Amino acid sequence: xxxxxxxxxxxxxxxxLAALAGEQGTTIRRLVEELAEGRPTQAxxxxxxxxxxxxxxxxxxxxxxxxxEDRARDLLQRLGAWQDxxxx
Numbered sequence: 001x002x003x004x005x006x007x008x009x010x011x012x013x014x015x016x017l018a019a020l021a022g023e024q025g026t027t028i029r030r031l032v033e034e035l036a037e038g039r040p041t042q043a044x045x046x047x048x049x050x051x052x053x054x055x056x057x058x059x060x061x062x063x064x065x066x067x068x069e070d071r072a073r074d075l076l077q078r079l080g081a082w083q084d085x086x087x088x
Contacts, residue, residue: 007032 017028
């Protein structure tokens, strides 16, 4: 695998990743890859928001106001907080 690289973390973080990977029956490598693949970048969030606005415009004939988007974003963040303690 010629496209491999390494990352530096503290020994404590490495040990924690090893424990997490072991509990999930996977490797540290796969655990980190799943994290990277599972979390969108800011650019990807922006692209998804633009796609959602375009879909709403095509279905509803209008796009939500900035206030409506803020309320929806707040609701989604609160709903997601139970899954991701960092989101609370």
